[in-house]
Amino acid sequence: MKKIIITLVVLAAAGVGIAKVLSDNKAENQARIDVVSKVSGVVPVKTFSVHKESIQLDFLANGNFVPNQDLKFMSETAGRITAILVKEGSRVQTGQTLARIEDKYLTLDVQSAKDSYEKIKSDKARFESSLKTGGVTQSQVDDISLQLRNAELRLEQAEKRLGDAVIKAPISGVINKKHIELGAYVSPGTALFDIVDVSSLKLVVAVDEKRVVLLKTGSQVEIKVPVFPDKTFTGTISFIAAKADNSLNFPVEIKVNNAKGEAVKAGMYANAMFRFNQEAPVLAIPRSAFVGSVNSREVYVLQPNNTAAIRKVVPGSVFGETVEILNGLEEGDKVIISGQINLSDGTAVEVVQN
Structure with a gap:
């Protein structure tokens, strides 16, 4: 019992000492705060x-080249591929034949439509002759005239399908990918070829709102392509977006002549330097x-x-x-x-x- 009492007395004395130390520290800190407060003004x-x-208005923008045209050419008719006249990498011109689809039944459709058209055309001529003598009514002549117009439309549609059996390039460019093989069956909408026109390229860059107001279509732009460090290319601003994208930047297209089609390729990274007169x-x-x-x-x-x-x-x-x-x-x-x-x-x- 005595030991417990002694222990409590010792702890109480120690607590008093600790409290005094904390109080002194607090007073010292407050004094420092007071000093700081006096000069805090x-x-x-x-x-x-x-x-x-x-002000330096020149700025640099980065982007990638895209082809002037990038077309995924689709089939417009159904049938089996009987000939493919180009391969990947081939250069083609507008109207050049690329492939052929089996046209046996399409030719028969054209012949049938043509025979029907010629018959109705003859019938119409007889009806018009009979109308003068009262052999037919005007209503019958009108009906045969309608049938003739419908027969003419069916003939035009059959000839269009037959023409589509000869697959021709809609644009000039390079066959970047061939999606078909000899003997494959295609339907309307089947991908045939990817045709890329690289006679000219477009460098697409993003420009913020502070700088886009300085740009004008037709202005010349200096372009550097990292893979050709010793060359400098020149492009012309061909398009400035009227609306910003989701990042609040405006897409700008710079057209670069690439007639030789060998140096710069679509997809390459490049830097466009926009320069302005010193103000x-x-x-x-x-x-x-x-x-x-x-x-x-x-x-x-x-x-x-x-x-x-x-x-x-x-x-x-x-x-x-x-x-x-x-x-x-x-x-x-x-x-x-x-x-x-x-x-x-x-x-x-x-x-x-x-």
Whole structure:
């Protein structure tokens, strides 16, 4: 029992000692806080001296080449392939015969449709002759005329199917892939050939909204292809999208002449350099000078008495991290570019090394 009491007394004494140490530490920390509080009204900041500078408008965009035309050619009729006249890699011209489909029954259909048409045509002539003598009525003549028009349409359809049995290239280009084999049966919609026109290529790049407004169709663009480091190609802007994609960039197409079809190939990666004439220097400040964002149109300006004054400005064009200022600042003003989160209008500041 005595041992327990002694132990409790010792622990109580120790607790008093610990409490005193904590109390002393708290007092010391509070003293430090008080010291900091006394000088906390002066906020360290970095500044930027407003001046005119020439804005660099040139920019680089990356993309891949796509062919001028990339066509998956489908069959328009049904039948068995009896001849294939080209192979993968063959260059073809518009109208060139690529393959043939068995046309025996298609020819018979044409002949049948033609015989029917000729018979109805003769019947119509007899009906019109009989109408003059009263042998038939006008209604009968009208009916035979309708039958003749229908027979003519059936003949045209049969001739179209027969013509489709001779598969001809709809565009000029290269047979990039052959989907059929000799003896295969095809139906309307069956893939026959992939034809790629690489006589000219299109470099497709994505340009953000700040830069797309600088572009115009017809402008010349310098193009570098990494696989040809010693060559420089020239293209022409042929298309600028009117609507941004999901990443808020605008697709831009640059047409490159590739008549020889050997150097640049579809799918290759390339860099497009958009160059612009040097413009007159403009008043500009860093984007970081704005309170929150450029849309706030507010910056802090360092006053002669080392205080920060909020000021409304009118921003112009944005060039990366540089923002043109149209109104609200003058050359020589010092804007605060760091520490704004701790500022309010009239706060005392201390400029640290920029």
